[in-house]
Amino acid sequence: MNEKRAARSLLVVAGLLLACRAALDSNHAPARFLETTPVEASTRDTEPVNAAPFAHPFGDDQLAIILAMGDLGEPPADPTNAVADDxxxxxxxxxxxxxxxxxxxxxxxxxxxxxxxxxxxxxxxxxxxxxxxxxxxxxxxxxxxxxxxxxxxxxxxxxxxxxxxxxxxxxxxxxxxxxxxxxxxxxxxxxxxxxxxxxxxxxxxxxxxxxxxxxxxxxxxxxxxxxxxxxxxxxxxxxxxxxxxxxxxxxxxxxxxVSRRSAFDRYAAALRRGDPEAPADFPPAAVRGLELFLGKAQCRNCHHGPNFTDKEFHNTLVPTPLSILDGGRFDGSKLVKQSEFNGVGPYSDDPTGEAELKIRYLAIDGHDHAKFKTPSLRNAAVTAPYMHQGQFGTLDEVVRFYSTMEGALTHTQHHPDPLMQPRNLTEEEIASLVAFLETLVDDRVPDELRSQPASPVLD
Ligand code: HEC
Ligand code: HEC
Missing domain, CATH: 1.10.760.10 (Cytochrome c-like domain)
Known part of the structure; x- marks a missing residue:
C-alpha cells in the first residue's frame, strides 16, 4: 500500500515535470495542447495524492507499450544534412x-x-x-x-x-x-x-x-x-x-x-500521470479499439512505436486493380544503393554512422517484391484514400481488408507477410478499431507553415 502511494506521488511529480516540459516546448506544441496544459496542471495541484486513477483494461506490459506510443519526441537528427535544423x-x-x-x-x-x-x-x-x-x-x-x-x-x-x-x-x-x-x-x-x-x-x-x-x-x-x-x-x-x-x-x-498531440497522446499522458478521470475525447470504443490494435487484430506488429510504423516494408497483398506491376521494395533497394545522392555519396554531410549502416546492410532481395513501406497511422483518419495505389477509400474498408483479406493478391511469386491472415473481426471490433484510429488525429497546421513566406531570406 505504502509502495503504491510512493509510486503515486512519483507519478504526480512526473506529471508536473511533463507539464513544465510542455510549457517550455511551446514553440512546437500546437495551441490545442497548450490550452489544456494549465488546466491539467492546476487540477493536479488540488487533487488528493491518493485519488484512484481511472479504470482501464490494460496490463503492465500493454501499459508500457501505450505510454511509449504516446510519446513522440522531436524528429531524429539527420547528420547527412548539415542544415537540417537551420x-x-x-x-x-x-x-x-x-x-x-x-x-x-x-x-x-x-x-x-x-x-x-x-x-x-x-x-x-x-x-x-x-x-x-x-x-x-x-x-x-x-x-x-x-x-x-x-x-x-x-x-x-x-x-x-x-x-x-x-x-x-x-x-x-x-x-x-x-x-x-x-x-x-x-x-x-x-x-x-x-x-x-x-x-x-x-x-x-x-x-x-x-x-x-x-x-x-x-x-x-x-x-x-x-x-x-x-x-x-x-x-x-x-x-x-x-x-x-x-x-x-x-x-x-x-x-x-509534425503531429504528436492527438486525443490518443492525451489519453496516454493521462495514464502516465494516473489521472482520476479519462479524457472525454478518448471514448470507450477507442479504448476497445486500442486493446484490439495491440492484441487480437495484430496491428502493432507492424504499426508500432510512437509514429505507428516499424519503418520497414511488407507485402500486405492489397489488391491492385490497375494491375500495375510494381516491384516495390525490390526496385527501391536497387535505386537507393545506386543513387549518387544517397547518404553515403559525395553530397552527404556525414556518410558514416547510421547512413552508412543503412546502405551497407541493405540487401537486394527477390523476397522484397511488392513490399511497401508501413505508413504512420497518425492523421491517417484525415488522409484518405489509403495504400500505395489509393486502393481503399475509408478506414473502415482498410480494416475490413485486414479482417477478411477479401480480394487479396494470390500471385505465387510474391512473399506475403505471415501476419497477413484473416483476422475475422466482428462488426463491433471493426468499428472499435476505426474509433481508435480516429483518435490519432492532430492535424492543426501552424499558420506559419500554411503558405509561401513573403521572402526566402530570414533576417
Ligand atoms: C504485416 C505488417 C502490417 C500489419 C500486421 C498491419 N499493417 Fe497496416 N499497413 C502495412 C503496410 C505495409 C501498409 C501499406 C500497404 C500498401 O500500401 O500496399 C499498411 C497500410 C495501412 C493503412 C493505410 C495508411 C495509409 O496512409 O495509406 C492503415 C489505415 C493500416 N495499415 C491500418 C492497420 C490496422 C488497423 C492493422 C491491424 C488490423 C494493420 N494495419 C496491420 C503493414 C501492416
Ligand atoms: C505530382 C504529384 C507530386 C508532386 C508535385 C510532389 N510529390 Fe511528393 N509524393 C508524391 C507521390 C505520388 C509520392 C509517393 C511516390 C512513390 O512512392 O513512388 C510522394 C512521396 C513524397 C515523399 C515521401 C514520403 C514518405 O513518407 O516516404 C516526400 C517526403 C515528398 N513526396 C515530398 C515532396 C516534395 C518536397 C516535393 C516538391 C519538391 C514533392 N513531394 C512533389 C506526389 C508528388
Missing amino acids: PRAARLGQYLFFDERLSGTGKIACTSCHDPRGNWTDGRELASGLAQLTRHTQSLWNVAYNRWFFWDGRADTLWSQALIPLEDPREHGGNRLAYAHLIHGDPELKTAYERIFGPLPDLADADRFPPEGRPVEDDPRHPHHVAWTAMAEEDRAQVNRVFANLGKCIAAFERRI
Missing part, C-alpha cells in the same frame, strides 16, 4: 516548396500534390502532376521520422527524396541545371542561398553551364542528357551540389510538419 534553410525550403517556378512548365510546386490545406496530400487515388503517376501521394505529416522515403524506400534521406519529383517528367518535369540558374538569376533566392551555403558557382558562364540539363539514363539522346554529359565533371559536381542543397533546405522545412 532556420534559414527551413525558410528557403518553405519558399521553394510553394514555388511553381521549380518546374518545367512553371505550374507545378510540391504543394500541387502535398497541399497544406489538405493534410499535405492531394486526396487522389493516384498522383497527377504533368502526367499521372502509378502511386498514391503520401502525406507529409511526420515525414522526418522515417528511415526510408517513398512507398518503396528508394530514398534514404529526406533531402535526397525531394530531388526526385523535381526531375520526374510526370511531376515537376524540370532539371537541375535550370533550377541552379533559377537560384542564380533571382536576387532574393541567390541571397538566401549564399547566406547559408556560400557563393554559388559562376552560372553566368553559358559555355560551362548550359541553361538546361540532367542525366536521363533511359534516353541518352535526350537533349538534356546530351547537354549534361558534355559538361566538365567538376562543373556537373558543382551543379549537383546546388541541387542537393535545395533538397536540404526543403527537408529542413519538412522537418516542421
Whole structure:
C-alpha cells in the first residue's frame, strides 16, 4: 500500500515535470495542447495524492507499450544534412516548396500534390502532376521520422527524396541545371542561398553551364542528357551540389510538419500521470479499439512505436486493380544503393554512422517484391484514400481488408507477410478499431507553415 502511494506521488511529480516540459516546448506544441496544459496542471495541484486513477483494461506490459506510443519526441537528427535544423534553410525550403517556378512548365510546386490545406496530400487515388503517376501521394505529416522515403524506400534521406519529383517528367518535369540558374538569376533566392551555403558557382558562364540539363539514363539522346554529359565533371559536381542543397533546405522545412498531440497522446499522458478521470475525447470504443490494435487484430506488429510504423516494408497483398506491376521494395533497394545522392555519396554531410549502416546492410532481395513501406497511422483518419495505389477509400474498408483479406493478391511469386491472415473481426471490433484510429488525429497546421513566406531570406 505504502509502495503504491510512493509510486503515486512519483507519478504526480512526473506529471508536473511533463507539464513544465510542455510549457517550455511551446514553440512546437500546437495551441490545442497548450490550452489544456494549465488546466491539467492546476487540477493536479488540488487533487488528493491518493485519488484512484481511472479504470482501464490494460496490463503492465500493454501499459508500457501505450505510454511509449504516446510519446513522440522531436524528429531524429539527420547528420547527412548539415542544415537540417537551420532556420534559414527551413525558410528557403518553405519558399521553394510553394514555388511553381521549380518546374518545367512553371505550374507545378510540391504543394500541387502535398497541399497544406489538405493534410499535405492531394486526396487522389493516384498522383497527377504533368502526367499521372502509378502511386498514391503520401502525406507529409511526420515525414522526418522515417528511415526510408517513398512507398518503396528508394530514398534514404529526406533531402535526397525531394530531388526526385523535381526531375520526374510526370511531376515537376524540370532539371537541375535550370533550377541552379533559377537560384542564380533571382536576387532574393541567390541571397538566401549564399547566406547559408556560400557563393554559388559562376552560372553566368553559358559555355560551362548550359541553361538546361540532367542525366536521363533511359534516353541518352535526350537533349538534356546530351547537354549534361558534355559538361566538365567538376562543373556537373558543382551543379549537383546546388541541387542537393535545395533538397536540404526543403527537408529542413519538412522537418516542421509534425503531429504528436492527438486525443490518443492525451489519453496516454493521462495514464502516465494516473489521472482520476479519462479524457472525454478518448471514448470507450477507442479504448476497445486500442486493446484490439495491440492484441487480437495484430496491428502493432507492424504499426508500432510512437509514429505507428516499424519503418520497414511488407507485402500486405492489397489488391491492385490497375494491375500495375510494381516491384516495390525490390526496385527501391536497387535505386537507393545506386543513387549518387544517397547518404553515403559525395553530397552527404556525414556518410558514416547510421547512413552508412543503412546502405551497407541493405540487401537486394527477390523476397522484397511488392513490399511497401508501413505508413504512420497518425492523421491517417484525415488522409484518405489509403495504400500505395489509393486502393481503399475509408478506414473502415482498410480494416475490413485486414479482417477478411477479401480480394487479396494470390500471385505465387510474391512473399506475403505471415501476419497477413484473416483476422475475422466482428462488426463491433471493426468499428472499435476505426474509433481508435480516429483518435490519432492532430492535424492543426501552424499558420506559419500554411503558405509561401513573403521572402526566402530570414533576417
Ligand atoms: C505530382 C504529384 C507530386 C508532386 C508535385 C510532389 N510529390 Fe511528393 N509524393 C508524391 C507521390 C505520388 C509520392 C509517393 C511516390 C512513390 O512512392 O513512388 C510522394 C512521396 C513524397 C515523399 C515521401 C514520403 C514518405 O513518407 O516516404 C516526400 C517526403 C515528398 N513526396 C515530398 C515532396 C516534395 C518536397 C516535393 C516538391 C519538391 C514533392 N513531394 C512533389 C506526389 C508528388
Ligand atoms: C504485416 C505488417 C502490417 C500489419 C500486421 C498491419 N499493417 Fe497496416 N499497413 C502495412 C503496410 C505495409 C501498409 C501499406 C500497404 C500498401 O500500401 O500496399 C499498411 C497500410 C495501412 C493503412 C493505410 C495508411 C495509409 O496512409 O495509406 C492503415 C489505415 C493500416 N495499415 C491500418 C492497420 C490496422 C488497423 C492493422 C491491424 C488490423 C494493420 N494495419 C496491420 C503493414 C501492416
